[in-house]
Amino acid sequence: MSVYTEKNRRTKELIQKSFMEMLEKKTFDSITVGDIAKTAKINRGTFYLHFIDKFDLLDQIELQLFEELGDHIDQLQSNYSSTHSFEKGQEQLAAALFNSIKMQAPLLKIFLSEHGRAGFHLRFRAAFSEKVRVNLEGNESFNANLNVPMEYFLAFITSAFLGLIEQWVQNNLDKTSEEMTVLYIDIISFIQRKNN
Amino acid sequence: MSVYTEKNRRTKELIQKSFMEMLEKKTFDSITVGDIAKTAKINRGTFYLHFIDKFDLLDQIELQLFEELGDHIDQLQSNYSSTHSFEKGQEQLAAALFNSIKMQAPLLKIFLSEHGRAGFHLRFRAAFSEKVRVNLEGNESFNANLNVPMEYFLAFITSAFLGLIEQWVQNNLDKTSEEMTVLYIDIISFIQRKNN
């Protein structure tokens, strides 16, 4: 039994791997189930033993990605939030975030591109926003001073941060996580220096 | 002759209008050319007299949108950039931008959603970035003080701004353009107030 589940797992993984390889070169729309089967060297019928359709396949990969990233962020939150000041904690959080993004860069690059699926950046941002919201709401001085709807503040700051990540990933990680952290801090302080 | 071109124009417009109506309720993938023809009450063959395929249809609408928005922004740039200080000009530019977005809100809402096409937000941001880049490069003190790659700064600031717009459009324009401008300024100054 456990050998079969292992075999199932490997077949499923093979399909996912082959699919992601194709996504680097072709649009999601233009990839057929037949194509996937051909690349993975399995029968087309076998595909349907593991996935409902190609949308389900993408859904599962996306869900996996969010789970892994989410778990990693949660782990970081508990490590850093208590030991340092809020500002310093934010910085280290950002640094660690760039690191976990780095691990998922190949997948993210595809999902954010025109080869991916519409609305991915919304789902990505929503997932990220939720983490940031929890983190910010734990800080009392932050909440006391914020005079704009949290919803819009989150939209602004998470979009900005993910914008950096998007650029970084598109540039094939041309910088280290540390450099990205410095970059992030520099931009914030540049904005702070303006009109004072 | 001009009667024929007019008739062509109206049929083409009818197809586009019907298509956009469907996009509010269904995914782009799931919409067939047959569906579009049915909704527009035209023959399926007629569709192919005006568009290569449904991708071409979407491309043309997207291109139109970018042209209209781009023209509007250019118009604003020339109006505001010369008459006021840089900071004040930026504010008024933002205000006018929210206005022009408002006019295209229904289209934008769909294109940014999961009903649209993958990568739209990238193309949208690229177009917007280009406008902002030209504007910023005209300001010498800005360039002198910026110590991060322009590419990344643009990614950060345009993503942030478009994040606001995205939220606004998703909220069905729950605020006026003026309120959005205030919101934008408030967020910037909130960030400026932090860690000083």
Next chain:
DNA sequence: TCAAATTTCAACATGTTGTTTATTACTACT
């Protein structure tokens, strides 16, 4: 060797695509 799980293979009906051909309706020109 036998049994069970997994995968394969071929076939099927169904639906979409883009093209074509013939036909109809309307407009423009002389």
Next chain:
DNA sequence: AGTAGTAATAAACAACATGTTGAAATTTGA
């Protein structure tokens, strides 16, 4: 009024993709 041009229709076409089925082959476990 008559002819040519243009747009739209209707019907048919091959090519391809979809999801499903049933029987056979393969792999694995006992």
